[in-house]
Amino acid sequence: MCGIVGYLGPRSPLQILMEGLHRLEYRGYDSAGVALFHQGAIEVRRAQGKLSRLEDLLRGEAFDGRAGIGHTRWATHGRPSDDNAHPHKTGRIAVVHNGIIENYLPLKEELKAKGRVFTSGTDTEVIAHLIDEFLQQGVPFREAVKEALNKIRGSYALGILCEGEPQTVAAARKESPLVIGLGDGEFFIASDTPAVLNYTRDFIFLEDGDIAFITPQGPQLEDLSGRSLAREPQRIHWSPLMAERGGYKHFMLKEIHEQPAAVINTIRGRITEEEGEVILEDFPYQRKGLEEIKRVFLVACGTSWHAALVGAYLTERLSRIPAEVDIGSEFRYRDPLIDEGTLLVAISQSGETADTLAATREARRKGGKTLSICNVLGSSITRETEGVIYTHAGPEIGVASTKAFTSQMAALFLLALHLGRARKIITQEEMRGYIQGLVEIPGLMKRVLEGAGEIERLARKYVHFQDFLYLGRGVSYPIALEGALKLKEISYIHAEGYPAGEMKHGPIALIDEDMPVVVVAPKDHTYEKVLGNIEEVKARDGRIIALATDYDPMIAAKVDEVISVPTVHPLLSPFLTTLPLQLLAYYIADFRGTDIDQPRNLAKSVTVE
Ligand code: AGP
Numbered sequence: 001m002c003g004i005v006g007y008l009g010p011r012s013p014l015q016i017l018m019e020g021l022h023r024l025e026y027r028g029y030d031s032a033g034v035a036l037f038h039q040g041a042i043e044v045r046r047a048q049g050k051l052s053r054l055e056d057l058l059r060g061e062a063f064d065g066r067a068g069i070g071h072t073r074w075a076t077h078g079r080p081s082d083d084n085a086h087p088h089k090t091g092r093i094a095v096v097h098n099g100i101i102e103n104y105l106p107l108k109e110e111l112k113a114k115g116r117v118f119t120s121g122t123d124t125e126v127i128a129h130l131i132d133e134f135l136q137q138g139v140p141f142r143e144a145v146k147e148a149l150n151k152i153r154g155s156y157a158l159g160i161l162c163e164g165e166p167q168t169v170a171a172a173r174k175e176s177p178l179v180i181g182l183g184d185g186e187f188f189i190a191s192d193t194p195a196v197l198n199y200t201r202d203f204i205f206l207e208d209g210d211i212a213f214i215t216p217q218g219p220q221l222e223d224l225s226g227r228s229l230a231r232e233p234q235r236i237h238w239s240p241l242m243a244e245r246g247g248y249k250h251f252m253l254k255e256i257h258e259q260p261a262a263v264i265n266t267i268r269g270r271i272t273e274e275e276g277e278v279i280l281e282d283f284p285y286q287r288k289g290l291e292e293i294k295r296v297f298l299v300a301c302g303t304s305w306h307a308a309l310v311g312a313y314l315t316e317r318l319s320r321i322p323a324e325v326d327i328g329s330e331f332r333y334r335d336p337l338i339d340e341g342t343l344l345v346a347i348s349q350s351g352e353t354a355d356t357l358a359a360t361r362e363a364r365r366k367g368g369k370t371l372s373i374c375n376v377l378g379s380s381i382t383r384e385t386e387g388v389i390y391t392h393a394g395p396e397i398g399v400a401s402t403k404a405f406t407s408q409m410a411a412l413f414l415l416a417l418h419l420g421r422a423r424k425i426i427t428q429e430e431m432r433g434y435i436q437g438l439v440e441i442p443g444l445m446k447r448v449l450e451g452a453g454e455i456e457r458l459a460r461k462y463v464h465f466q467d468f469l470y471l472g473r474g475v476s477y478p479i480a481l482e483g484a485l486k487l488k489e490i491s492y493i494h495a496e497g498y499p500a501g502e503m504k505h506g507p508i509a510l511i512d513e514d515m516p517v518v519v520v521a522p523k524d525h526t527y528e529k530v531l532g533n534i535e536e537v538k539a540r541d542g543r544i545i546a547l548a549t550d551y552d553p554m555i556a557a558k559v560d561e562v563i564s565v566p567t568v569h570p571l572l573s574p575f576l577t578t579l580p581l582q583l584l585a586y587y588i589a590d591f592r593g594t595d596i597d598q599p600r601n602l603a604k605s606v607t608v609e
Helices: 013-023 051-058 104-113 124-136 141-151 240-244 251-257 259-267 287-292 302-319 328-334 354-365 380-384 403-422 428-449 452-462 474-491 500-505 527-538 570-592
Strands: 003-008 031-038 041-048 067-073 088-090 093-098 156-162 169-174 179-182 187-190 202-205 210-215 218-222 295-300 323-327 342-348 369-374 387-390 467-472 494-499 517-521 544-549 561-565
Touching: 003 013, 003 093, 003 156, 003 169, 003 210, 013 031, 013 051, 013 067, 013 187, 031 051, 031 093, 041 051, 067 093, 067 156, 088 124, 093 124, 104 124, 124 141, 124 156, 141 156, 141 169, 141 210, 169 187, 179 218, 187 210, 251 259, 251 570, 259 403, 259 428, 295 302, 295 328, 295 354, 302 323, 302 342, 302 403, 302 474, 302 570, 323 328, 328 354, 342 354, 342 403, 354 369, 354 380, 369 380, 369 403, 387 403, 403 428, 403 570, 428 570, 452 561, 452 570, 467 474, 467 500, 467 527, 474 494, 474 517, 474 570, 494 500, 500 527, 517 527, 517 570, 527 544, 544 570, 561 570
Parallel strands: 295 323, 295 342, 342 369, 369 387, 467 494, 467 517, 517 544, 544 561
Antiparallel strands: 003 067, 003 187, 031 041, 031 067, 088 093, 093 156, 156 169, 169 210, 179 187, 179 202, 210 218
């Protein structure tokens, strides 16, 4: 999730671009760059790292052009570096991009065969070469843009400059957001309205497939076939801060609602529904290496450890490879039995968690295979493991992890399918079924999130309790743990997750009307047993909030509150049962007035042991 900004007008673009990039830093901050006209040519300045490095680079420079584009990067392809920073310029074209070009590799080979030289490892550079290639064939700029866009597959929000067209900024959008700001004789493009809200409150929200050519006369919109389009401007009434959060009160709430898109972006380009295949581009082990894997160790901390627990279920059920889970801070002290037959999967949103990094080093020291599942391209853990499966959740700003968690589960589901298929445990027909089930999940997640109002009302009733118990069995046990962690870390209420079957071995002594019990009870092979646990809690005057699948009269008759989620394959239920628990924690914390995005004593990444 990168940040794009652009300007065309009578003012000096540079100051407007830099201010816009600062307001978009929450969308990514690996590197930044700008492209501006000066004496008719496009000048590009780029720098890895924080925006301040780009500002140092630009100090004292002036550009006489009236058009410019800028970009702050959240790397998805090509590690953070000066060469991989946007804008990418080749020939007469400069491009900034947010999204993922799925077919960039074959296009890159095609262009190389025509003699084009690439200087970065990004998918974006292909777009610049494509447009410039058409220009060199004599195709006019606007046509060249359309021709290029018709050849690429994937998601994009683009800002484009062309030498020879100093009074034009081109923009295009497909699945990545892009808006056009309408000023008084000046125009803006941005990934998000906060970037330019100080200059205008009137915006055109581009839709998928829209292309805009902005000149001093204003934006002209077309679709990919060249048909003219008209889009009504809308007026934004948010403050810049509210706009950064997309109108949500906190980043955490925004990121909870971004989860369907995060899961889509994590599986994008990694499955073929017709063939029923999983393609993991950075998975290092092919035939021989795969056969050597006799055991999988999943290691992580916090919420990522909960994802690891889910991952163990998925791995064993789908690939029949024994899977074990450990907490990062425990793993290296148990002198773990690791050899070349062990695959250690280290899961980390930040890729900088010291304990998880230490576990990875221990596994490598003992000759194990290592793979990381991570949300930050080029982070430490991705450089210390032999392979990576990136989640594409975009920057997660809220300290409480939400969209990274469901994206990690998506990556783990893909890994388990990949291992199961390679070992011929899963037939092609079964693969198609699982992949179809996974593809339907984001839409069902969206449906669950539409019920947020219900959860808010429920939260209001439970905001004053001081202790909660969360219960679940099987693949719902890690979800019970995750629900408890979310509540405790943002509302400071004591909450404990427990295997439902363990309740009789101790926690049942705690049950009374002052301790609400949240029971994750989807209809799967553990359902009958969980019903029994619900009876045991009820018999001791416990208050029960049950998470059930579809309308479940059996449970509704026994508990105080029911939250329903759609019925899916049991191994996919965590994607849905997690969401109401995130929302319950969020609204209780919001009613208690805690600092939800930066809870006390917590850090987004625990880089010390
Ligand atoms: C989760 O909400 C917490 N912020 C925390 O437990 C976090 O999951 C843990 O510190 C691991 O972080 P990582 O995924 O970046 O390694």
